[in-house]
Amino acid sequence: xxxxxxxxxxxxxxxxxxxxxxxxxxxxxxxxxxxxxxxxxxxxxxxxxxxxxxxxxxxxxxxxxxxxxxxxxxxxxxxxxxxxxxxxxxxxxxxxxxxxxxxxxxxxxxxxxxxxxxxxxxxxxxxxxxxxxxxxxxxxxxxxxxxxxxxxxxxxxxxxxxxxxxxxxxxxxxxxxxxxxxxxxxxxxxxxxxxxxxxxxxxxxxxxxxxxxxxxxxxxxxxxxxxxxxxxxxxxxxxxxxxxxxxxxxxxxxxxxxxxxxxxxxxxxxxxxxxxxxxxxxxxxxxxxxxxxxxxx
Ligand SMILES: Nc1nc2[nH]cc(C(=O)O)c2c(=O)[nH]1
Ligand code: SF4
Ligand SMILES: [Mg+2]
Numbered sequence: 001x002x003x004x005x006x007x008x009x010x011x012x013x014x015x016x017x018x019x020x021x022x023x024x025x026x027x028x029x030x031x032x033x034x035x036x037x038x039x040x041x042x043x044x045x046x047x048x049x050x051x052x053x054x055x056x057x058x059x060x061x062x063x064x065x066x067x068x069x070x071x072x073x074x075x076x077x078x079x080x081x082x083x084x085x086x087x088x089x090x091x092x093x094x095x096x097x098x099x100x101x102x103x104x105x106x107x108x109x110x111x112x113x114x115x116x117x118x119x120x121x122x123x124x125x126x127x128x129x130x131x132x133x134x135x136x137x138x139x140x141x142x143x144x145x146x147x148x149x150x151x152x153x154x155x156x157x158x159x160x161x162x163x164x165x166x167x168x169x170x171x172x173x174x175x176x177x178x179x180x181x182x183x184x185x186x187x188x189x190x191x192x193x194x195x196x197x198x199x200x201x202x203x204x205x206x207x208x209x210x211x212x213x214x215x216x217x218x219x220x221x222x223x224x225x226x227x228x229x230x231x232x233x234x235x236x237x238x239x240x241x242x243x244x245x246x247x248x249x250x251x252x253x254x255x256x257x258x259x260x261x262x263x264x265x266x267x268x269x270x271x272x273x274x275x276x277x278x279x280x281x282x283x284x285x286x287x288x289x290x291x292x293x294x295x296x297x
Pocket of ligand 2: 146
């Protein structure tokens with residue numbers, strides 16, 4: 001279990017929360033389209049195996065070919081959140097207070113658990129994250145992110161005890177589709193992030209490097225999902241960026257779980273990657289999604 005946050009860390013959370021409010025003012029700025037709140041075992045990355053509460057937000061501008069949650073991508077007015085157990089919200093958007101109550105519900109009478117914020121891409125809803133952090137107090141917040149919004153990540157970084165950053169490779173992504181206020185009737189007053197996702201290989205390199213720069217020296221990890229078609233050249237470039245900018249982050253090479261559009265990699269696609277990571281001196285693990293192996297959420 002994580003140690004409680006220190007006073008100064010808690011203080012920096014409060015500061016980040018208010019600076020986020022300044023950037024995302026107005027009614028509705030802190031609601032988010034929650035897909036589900038559930039309790040499970042962390043199945044990826046540095047906290048693998050730890051019991052956590054997961055808060056999955058809808059909305060993602062990326063289109064990873066290996067995505068295992070494509071139902072999280074787009075918003076529709078008729079969607080409703082699964083807030084744990086029998087509880088369904090009655091609107092697409094939930095408030096931070098509703099989600100804090102759902103977290104307590106799924107924990108039942110057990111101890112408070114670290115909260116993993118995932119998606120979709122949770123950074124699409126910065127106002128919600130800042131407000132939820134105020135309601136969860138000293139509870140460790142973990143962020144699962146694609147790292148496509150480094151300016152937003154920088155603004156909110158103080159909220160998170162741990163950040164799990166995907167090293168996205170342009171060859172595994174289709175063109176992004178932004179979520180914009182006004183584009184989707186269902187958005188109402190909700191305010192999505194005002195930072196666009198990278199759309200070219202060069203943009204991705206710069207964006208990935210910016211995110212790694214922010215996470216160096218922090219409680220964070222880097223995940224590299226590998227499919228049957230992942231480009232070795234792109235993967236090597238990402239590993240070189242990690243080595244140069246945040247060499248202290250543990251690297252999790254994650255053989256992709258097969259989905260309709262993309263297959264699991266053969267061993268000979270994985271081996272050169274961990275060999276190169278070791279050559280670069282990175283702390284390296286190869287771990288598939290453990291929650292998939294256990295057939296749990
Ligand atoms: N058990 C479990 N662990 C996870 N770690 C990261 C997840 C994600 O979807 O981001 C995830 C998830 O969906 N389930
Ligand atoms: S960033 Fe995550 S949710 Fe978005 S498309 Fe990629 S894998 Fe799916
Ligand atoms: Mg998942």
